[in-house]
Amino acid sequence: MNQSIVNPMALSGTEPAADDAPAGPQRPVVAIIGGGVSGAATAFHLALANQTPAPEIIVFEPRESLGKGLAYDTAEPAHRINVPAARMSLLTEEPDHFLRWIAAHSATRGDDDALRPDGALFPRRSVFGGYVNAMLQPLVASGAVRHRRCAVVHVLREGPRWSVIGDDGGQTKADIVVIATSHPPPVAPGQLQAVLKDHPRFVPDPTKAGALAGIRPSDRVLVVGNGLTSADVIAALALKGHKGPITAISRRGLRSRGHAPVAQDPAGDFLTDPAFTARALLKNIRSAIRQAALDGLTWHSVIDQVRAQGQALWQVLPVVERQRIVRHLRPFWDVHRFRVAPQVETALDAAIAEGRLEILAGSIAASRIETDAIHCALRLRRCPGTIEKTYDAVVITTGPGHGGILASQPFLAELSHSGYLELDPTGLGLSCTRKSEAIGPVAGVTSSLLIAGPLARGTFGELMGLPQVTDHALFVAAGIADCLLAQTPKAA
Ligand SMILES: Cc1cc2nc3c(=O)[nH]c(=O)nc-3n(C[C@H](O)[C@H](O)[C@H](O)COP(=O)(O)OP(=O)(O)OC[C@H]3O[C@@H](n4cnc5c(N)ncnc54)[C@H](O)[C@@H]3O)c2cc1C
Numbered sequence: 001m002n003q004s005i006v007n008p009m010a011l012s013g014t015e016p017a018a019d020d021a022p023a024g025p026q027r028p029v030v031a032i033i034g035g036g037v038s039g040a041a042t043a044f045h046l047a048l049a050n051q052t053p054a055p056e057i058i059v060f061e062p063r064e065s066l067g068k069g070l071a072y073d074t075a076e077p078a079h080r081i082n083v084p085a086a087r088m089s090l091l092t093e094e095p096d097h098f099l100r101w102i103a104a105h106s107a108t109r110g111d112d113d114a115l116r117p118d119g120a121l122f123p124r125r126s127v128f129g130g131y132v133n134a135m136l137q138p139l140v141a142s143g144a145v146r147h148r149r150c151a152v153v154h155v156l157r158e159g160p161r162w163s164v165i166g167d168d169g170g171q172t173k174a175d176i177v178v179i180a181t182s183h184p185p186p187v188a189p190g191q192l193q194a195v196l197k198d199h200p201r202f203v204p205d206p207t208k209a210g211a212l213a214g215i216r217p218s219d220r221v222l223v224v225g226n227g228l229t230s231a232d233v234i235a236a237l238a239l240k241g242h243k244g245p246i247t248a249i250s251r252r253g254l255r256s257r258g259h260a261p262v263a264q265d266p267a268g269d270f271l272t273d274p275a276f277t278a279r280a281l282l283k284n285i286r287s288a289i290r291q292a293a294l295d296g297l298t299w300h301s302v303i304d305q306v307r308a309q310g311q312a313l314w315q316v317l318p319v320v321e322r323q324r325i326v327r328h329l330r331p332f333w334d335v336h337r338f339r340v341a342p343q344v345e346t347a348l349d350a351a352i353a354e355g356r357l358e359i360l361a362g363s364i365a366a367s368r369i370e371t372d373a374i375h376c377a378l379r380l381r382r383c384p385g386t387i388e389k390t391y392d393a394v395v396i397t398t399g400p401g402h403g404g405i406l407a408s409q410p411f412l413a414e415l416s417h418s419g420y421l422e423l424d425p426t427g428l429g430l431s432c433t434r435k436s437e438a439i440g441p442v443a444g445v446t447s448s449l450l451i452a453g454p455l456a457r458g459t460f461g462e463l464m465g466l467p468q469v470t471d472h473a474l475f476v477a478a479g480i481a482d483c484l485l486a487q488t489p490k491a492a
Contacts, residue, residue, distance in 0.1 A: 027056045028484050031164045031174035033152045033411070035061025036069020037466070038453025039180035040136050041090055041473030042480075047144040049481040053488075057144065058172060060164065062151045065133045066140065070182065070207055072129025078236040080114075080341035081128050082228060084259075085121040088128055088466040090135050092474055095467065101131050113343050118262055122341045148172070155411045157418070162448065175487075176480055179430070179438070180452040183400030184408035189224070192394065195367045196374065201393035206233050215393045218244045222376060222389070225397035226250035226359060231340045233395050234357060235347040246357045247389065249378065250398075253361025254335045258345040260298050266305035267292045274316045278324035281313070303336045307462050314461025315434075319425050322458075326426045334399075338465070367394075402427055405455070419443050424458025432459050436476050447483065452476045 030046060032039045043057050043066075059066055063073055081088060089097040099121065101107070107127045108114040114123045139145040150166030155177055157163075164172045185205045188196075196202035201219065203211050206229060215221060215237065223230050226248050234246060248255075268288030275281035288302045306313070314322065325333075340348070351357035361381035368375050374394055377386040401408070406416040406423060415421040419442020424431045430451050431439040436459070438449040452473055457463035463472055 027053050028176070028487070029056045029058065029172065029174040030176045030178065030480060030484075031162065031172055032057065032059045032178040032180055032452075033155070033164070034069070034180035034182065034453075035059040035063065035066040035147065036071070036180065036182060036453070037067060037132055037469055038069075038182060038473055039178065040067035040069075040132055041470050042178055042180060042452045042477050043145045044090065044136060044139065045474045045477035046480055047139045049477060051481055051484060054144065055175075055480075055484055056146070058146045058148050058174070060148045060150060060152045060166060062149060062167075064149070065129070066136045066145075066147050067132030068126075068129035072125045072132070074125050074129075074207075075209070076232075076236050077111075077124055078239040078344065078347070079125045079232055080122045080343055081125055082122075082339055082341050082344075083465060084263075085123055085128075090132055090470055092467060092471050098128065098131050101134070102127065105134075107131070116342050120259070120263065120342075122343060153410050155415055157420070160448075176448045176450065176483065178450045178452050178476065178480070179412075179455060181409065181412075182454050183402065183429075184404055185401065186225070186229075186396050186398045187401035187404060188396040188398070189364060192224070192364055192367055192396075195369065196394055199369060199372075199374065199394075202374075203393065203395040206395050206397060212236055212240070212395070215242065215395075216244075217241050219392035220244050220390065221246045222364075222374070222391040222394045223248040223397055224250075224364065224394065225399060226253065226255050227334060227397065227399055228256050228338050228340060229397035229399070231256055231344050231348055233397055234351060235344040238347045238351060243356065244392070246351065247360060247378075247391070248357065249360040249362055249364070251361065251363060251381070252331055253359055253381065254331055255348075255359055256335050256338055256340045259339050259342060260300035264297050264301040264304075266308050267295065267297050267301035268305045270306060270309045270313050274313055276316060276318070276321065278317070278321045278329060281317070281321075281325070282329065299336065300339075307337055307468075310462030311460050311468070322426045322461075326428060337462075402429070405430065415440070415449075420446055420449060426458040428458040429455040430458070432456050434459065435479050436460075436472075450476055450480070 032043050039059055043059050046057055085099050085102060086096060089095050091097045108123045115121055140147055150168040152164055153167050154165040155162055162174045162177045164174050188204045201214050221244060223233055223246060230248050270284055275284050285306060289299045292302050362379050365377040365379040365386045374391045376389050378389055379386045406412050420440040421438055422431045422441050432451040433439060433445055436450050436456050437445050437447045438451055439445055453469055454464050462468055
């Protein structure tokens, strides 16, 4: 595909109303559900495939702007990209594209903290969202991509086509549907949810705009979860002047690690003699880390290599071994692979050093509200009994509720009931083929129903962050282009 058609340095223009765009009767229709990075990047690469006839590409996304999604549609200044800008690009063949866009648009002006002493750039997440959106704008302005600003509530099979129905009642007939809605929000532990649901400072989903606004500077805060979202919450509270004590609790008490002190190339080789079991893979990783240390490198270089080779090494693992990895190794993988931005790490370290932040391994055995105070009985890992703690606010950051994917949206539940979708055997997403085609218990493989982005990671393995998300979007777009080409009647 030609990736250089859109000149990123010449971007301007506003988005016309979606219904202004022409809709030729002969054009195949591709409906993309979800306009975060996965959906927007799929639309972008498909539009650049330059097909004849050009498909009508419609992205259904309730947010105001395409390309931002949950991760980058945030105005919170403490929210930063968690991998250096040099590794986040919409163009897989130009890894420094985002960096160049930032320079051309002075996009980090006024943010003195974005540039780290080692030269790595960690801008605010909104900057990346702005970049992806800017890449989409010329395509939206030309009508090559349409933004339907609504949430999809039904996807129904009608003969060879699909009927996609939005929450505004609009109905769109599509030849191909791409599900790019990513993971559902976190699910609060049942007892906490039941007891705290009406408490003014219970925050079940901190990714919502203004979610932390009700937390007062001296409030005692319990953060449930210790991953990247937990780190975001603690850094955001610090930035708004919160000085109260914070407890962050997770089952193992593992905290997301920071980046390497100096940039390193990926080290190790996991593909020449690949592991066929979870145990062998772990052994290979440990041995590579020992070798890296001898070579003066840190574990970061090895984990980066596992990540880079992750999709290929996932393919050789039987399903039962993938399940073992998810069951036993995922918490350890997550804290090494998802690293906090240096600015966020500094905020966490400062809170620990000042004695304001404690990180605990354990769970919440019970909770109750008295007047406004939230009393929690915490069961600490490897300790008998429970300890009592009192909080003024509770924030849930336990990560996406993977198990509830199919029930999380009416259209997913319907497609599951009609046999077009099922959970992947690893429980990480939706079942799909190596071509990202949905697999369902009744319909089998449906080549016109595709899964883009993190929901496909049960099949593809490492597929959460950039650059894998953009690589996958390019792959899905290429598959759609091939499929449409095969359906185009040949000239006699
Ligand atoms: C808080 C956070 C921070 C992250 N930071 C980074 C980072 O710095 N670097 C990195 O590489 N990765 C990061 N990631 C990983 C992230 O998964 C990917 O970078 C990428 O953003 C995933 O995009 P997505 O489009 O698949 O998902 P999302 O961003 O979740 O987008 C899904 C979109 O689907 C829409 N949608 C949902 N349901 C419907 C419906 N029924 N109809 C229509 N639209 C619907 C939603 O509104 C949403 O905009 C982060 C993830 C999170 C959650």
